[in-house]
């Protein structure tokens with residue numbers, strides 16, 4: 001697992017989210033929950049909506065396409081809380097004001 005730079009911390013205010021496309025990796029949805037940076041796969045498991053363009057409320061994001069809610073800490077889908085409908089979570093860290101995300105090694 002290798003961390004990659006994905007965004008600047010200053011572009012992700014507390015209470016907001018961000019959708020980021022990355023070369024050779026899945027798009028990532030970033031969330032700032034009271035200063036804690038969290039990341040999910042940007043592709044909604046329901047039908048592919050961009051979760052990073054949704055509405056963040058506390059630690060829940062509402063998908064912009066059909067309104068399903070996901071816990072941004074666990075990826076759990078609140079409408080269908082089964083593993084098949086969960087969004088993948090990625091580890092994050094911040095280095096010198098840059099948000100970094102670790103993607104699984106098998107990711108193309």
Ligand code: FES
Pocket residue numbers: 044045046047048049063064065066067068
């Ligand atoms: S694509 Fe996200 S709720 Fe349908």
